[in-house]
Amino acid sequence: MPTPADLPELTTVATEPRRLGLLLARKGAVAVGIADGPDLVTSKVDTHYVQGRTAAGGWSQQRFARRRDNQAKAATADGAAIAGRILLPSVRTLDALVTGGDRAAVDAILEVPQLAPLLALRHERFLDVPEPRRAVLEEAVTQARAIRILIRDSPA
Numbered sequence: 001m002p003t004p005a006d007l008p009e010l011t012t013v014a015t016e017p018r019r020l021g022l023l024l025a026r027k028g029a030v031a032v033g034i035a036d037g038p039d040l041v042t043s044k045v046d047t048h049y050v051q052g053r054t055a056a057g058g059w060s061q062q063r064f065a066r067r068r069d070n071q072a073k074a075a076t077a078d079g080a081a082i083a084g085r086i087l088l089p090s091v092r093t094l095d096a097l098v099t100g101g102d103r104a105a106v107d108a109i110l111e112v113p114q115l116a117p118l119l120a121l122r123h124e125r126f127l128d129v130p131e132p133r134r135a136v137l138e139e140a141v142t143q144a145r146a147i148r149i150l151i152r153d154s155p156a
Helices: 004-015 058-093 103-110 113-119 134-145
Strands: 019-026 029-036 039-047 096-101 122-127
Touching: 019 058, 019 103, 019 134, 029 058, 029 134, 039 058, 039 134, 058 103, 058 113, 096 103, 096 134, 103 113, 103 122, 122 134
Parallel strands: 019 096, 096 122
Antiparallel strands: 019 029, 029 039
C-alpha cells in the first residue's frame, strides 16, 4: 500500500517530460503531431471531403455509397501518408503514440504496413475529441499527458 512518503516519487514520475506522438482522425480529417512535454513541436492537420449519406434510393443510393467509400479510402491513405511523414522519422524518440477521434478511422490509418513501427508505441488511452483541427490537437496534448489517479479509502 502506498504511503504519504511515496508522493514525491509519484510527483516526479508524473511531471517527467515525455515525447508523445498524436494521431487524431475522423472520416475526412486527420491531425498528427509530436509533443515534447507540454509543447506541440511539429504537426500537420488536413481535411478531405467525404460525402454524407443521402436519402436517394435505388441506383443513386448505391452510386453515392461507392463514391463515399472511395472518398473515405482516399482520406485514409492521405492520413497514413501524413502520419508517416510526421511520426516515422521520430519513432525511436517517442515514448508513446496517443490516438483519438473515431476508432475505425484511426485503425484504418494504422493498418497501413509502413506504419507498423507505430503500433508498438500505441497507448491504450483513446481520446474523445471532435473534428481534428489545430486547436483540438493542442488540447489533445494536455489530455494525453493527464494522469488518472484512483483513490480508494480503506478502513484502518
